[in-house]
Amino acid sequence: MTGDLDTHPVSAGGRPLRAYRLGRVGFDDLLALQARLAYDVSGDPADGAVILCDHPPGVTIGREGSRAHLRRPPEEFAARGRPVRWVGRGGGALLHLPGQVACYPVVALGRLGLTPAGYVAALQGLVVDLLGDYGLTGEPDPDRPGVRINGRRVAHVGAAVRGGVTSFGLVLNANPDLEPFREVRCDDDPAPMTSLQRETTIRVRVPAVRQRLAELVAARFGFARVSPFHTHPGLAPRPSYHAVATRSR
């Protein structure tokens, strides 16, 4: 396995990492965008991108998950505004809430010389590095991939490798409300979840976490710098509520 990128970084030939900092992205939009970026990268393995976003409230269940990990029926989650969706990624059930940061690198594993397991370890390493910036020690969990702090899960890793190109990735609890996690056994983990803000005394700002994750992805996967974008032409137009005129008498 060639997962030790700290000692053998693989260069992308001075190419920048395209970082799409997109705010809230629905899963249909995410899947379309990931497919588009994966198409780009499959044609040019030195290219790479990362999607940094959060998702509308809901539950996703990866290939290692099951509805048994939900403490209520899926219909009840949907009725409470948290629809349940099965997705083609590794990992188990995951509750999506505001205050999380989803970080989905789209890179060619062949260029990096990484096996899929090495890539999962690299994603865990990203989170450990980020936690270090906040004075915290993260513990990668090899059984249910993710990262823990003091035994509690703070990040979930669930990736997919299609045609040698990665999609999905990791979701970090930066500062979400932890109470709703009681209803989902995320990754079949009986221990309660935690968040970056719960564990550190430093104020956690979600945009800063997104920015730092982009920098860490670029450094770990051999990109020269980060090129930030705030939209992608392939994304569906978003409704502009502020532009809707309302008439009052």
Place this chain on the structure above:
Amino acid sequence: MAEPRRVPVVVPDLGTARAALSLWHARPGDRVYDGDRVAEVVIPGAVVDVAAPASGILGDWLARPGDAVAAGQVLTVVEEE
């Protein structure tokens, strides 16, 4: 007339011994093309597609979803036409 070539579809190097067949994307008898996704394996934290190594007709499944699999294991064959 030459016999059609049977090209094995093998599990790629996953970097871990903990792997299982997740699902099949194609059925025996399906026509597949070089590079098509025919199966998916799951390791802790990731799913990995297995691609057809040649174009032709997919042979019988040699593993079922949920079975443990190892790198290099033959999952099926593609019979070239």
